[in-house]
Amino acid sequence: MANHMNAAKNKVASKSLLGGAMIIAGTAVGAGMFSLPVVGAGMWFSYSIIMMIGVWFCMLVSGLLLLETNLHFEPGASFDTLTRETLGNFWRIINGLSIAFVLYILAYAYISGGGSIVNHSLEAAGIELPQSVAGLVFALGLAFIVFISTKAVDRITTIMLGGMVITFFLAVGNLLIDIDTVKLFKPDGETSYLPYMLAALPFGLVSFGYHGNVPSLVKYYGKDPSTIIKAIVLGTVIAFIIYVCWLVATMGNIPRSGFVDIIAQGGNMGVLVGALSGVMASDWLTSMLTVFANLAVASSFLGVTLGLFDYLADLFGFDESRSGRLKTATITFVPPTVLGLLFPNGFLIAIGFAALAATIWAAIVPAMMAYKVRQIYPESDSFTVPGGTLVIAIVILFGIVTGACHLLAMAELLPVYG
Numbered sequence: 001m002a003n004h005m006n007a008a009k010n011k012v013a014s015k016s017l018l019g020g021a022m023i024i025a026g027t028a029v030g031a032g033m034f035s036l037p038v039v040g041a042g043m044w045f046s047y048s049i050i051m052m053i054g055v056w057f058c059m060l061v062s063g064l065l066l067l068e069t070n071l072h073f074e075p076g077a078s079f080d081t082l083t084r085e086t087l088g089n090f091w092r093i094i095n096g097l098s099i100a101f102v103l104y105i106l107a108y109a110y111i112s113g114g115g116s117i118v119n120h121s122l123e124a125a126g127i128e129l130p131q132s133v134a135g136l137v138f139a140l141g142l143a144f145i146v147f148i149s150t151k152a153v154d155r156i157t158t159i160m161l162g163g164m165v166i167t168f169f170l171a172v173g174n175l176l177i178d179i180d181t182v183k184l185f186k187p188d189g190e191t192s193y194l195p196y197m198l199a200a201l202p203f204g205l206v207s208f209g210y211h212g213n214v215p216s217l218v219k220y221y222g223k224d225p226s227t228i229i230k231a232i233v234l235g236t237v238i239a240f241i242i243y244v245c246w247l248v249a250t251m252g253n254i255p256r257s258g259f260v261d262i263i264a265q266g267g268n269m270g271v272l273v274g275a276l277s278g279v280m281a282s283d284w285l286t287s288m289l290t291v292f293a294n295l296a297v298a299s300s301f302l303g304v305t306l307g308l309f310d311y312l313a314d315l316f317g318f319d320e321s322r323s324g325r326l327k328t329a330t331i332t333f334v335p336p337t338v339l340g341l342l343f344p345n346g347f348l349i350a351i352g353f354a355a356l357a358a359t360i361w362a363a364i365v366p367a368m369m370a371y372k373v374r375q376i377y378p379e380s381d382s383f384t385v386p387g388g389t390l391v392i393a394i395v396i397l398f399g400i401v402t403g404a405c406h407l408l409a410m411a412e413l414l415p416v417y418g
């Protein structure tokens with residue numbers, strides 16, 4: 001979420017470690033999180049945790065490799081500059097396209113998920129809308145904020161983040177008290193588990209995506225590797241802890257067989273939150289969970305579309321005037337909103353495709369750049385990720401395997417639960 005970055009930048013005196021960690025955690029925690037229990041239902045709890053540890057490790061290391069490269073450049077160098085200078089124009093273009101693709105498809109995923117959750121909330125208030133219209137309301141409302149200014153996005157996301165922390169702990173805290181360990185460790189339903197991990201892997205990768213913020217952190221802290229490393233480690237650990245709580249809360253309350261129904265209904269955010277609401281003791285806590293889900297997806301939408309907005313303005317050379325911003329807003333918001341109207345329930349499919357493109361810029365490219373940079377500066381005493389070329393190979397392999405899993409799952413060659 002670039003906006004948190006800007007929020008942090010404006011406060012000169014607040015270059016705390018926690019600020020950087022929150023930027024990373026804030027970007028990572030988003031729509032991916034809502035897909036985890038649904039796509040993890042097949043392998044269930046223990047395997048989900050094992051997978052998340054592995055994905056966390058690889059995505060942490062790829063972020064650190066990106067930092068390693070970034071530290072050979074002046075603070076303020078963009079991702080685009082890093083790829084151009086290390087890997088050349090071909091990879092620069094591939095990288096840029098994959099970033100733009102992820103931002104666009106995530107914007108669509110958020111409209112789909114946002115529409116679904118807004119609809120779920122409105123139903124509770126007795127208002128019935130087609131989901132595509134709810135998606136439109138969600139997108140237009142938030143697009144307007146991005147259109148006004150970056151500052152407006154900053155202010156509103158800061159408020160949203162505060163609200164998310166409070167509602168997450170109230171709602172999930174209560175779900176954690178009610179969990180049933182039998183559900184977690186002795187799941188019902190069919191006896192095959194492990195094979196379902198393959199199709200779930202891409203969703204794990206998306207939920208640990210934050211890499212666009214690494215250059216922003218370098219710009220923010222300057223060449224201070226130890227603080228940036230701590231911020232990345234802490235930020236990804238916070239995200240990991242939130243995901244574990246979320247998996248415990250969902251899988252400890254909804255039986256494995258219950259997910260078959262959620263998946264049959266498309267597995268969108270509103271369906272999952274609806275199923276959780278069904279098992280929660282009080283209406284008040286149910287509202288907290290719904291508010292949390294609304295805020296989580298809305299703040300991610302603002303972060304991602306602001307990034308896309310700035311990227312497109314730069315690419316097409318649109319200026320900051322009212323008409324320039326209107327042009328940028330049009331190319332930013334119209335394609336994902338139209339998709340949201342045509343296919344209101346593509347949430348999970350979109351997250352899967354985001355993963356496919358993210359394997360390039362959040363795993364493979366950072367590893368390749370670090371490899372290159374070590375050849376260019378063999379004597380450098382700047383920060384180097386430990387583990388040598390082996391670690392680089394592991395990250396590249398992780399990216400390739402995850403991308404392959406997505407393609408195989410799309411071709412219906414992998415077992416998918418439900």
Ligand SMILES: N[C@@H](Cc1ccccc1)C(=O)O
Pocket residue numbers: 027028029030031032033102106206207208209210211212300358362
């Ligand atoms: N991690 C974000 C998505 C994301 C991926 C890659 C980079 C930035 C953001 C989410 O789960 O919603």
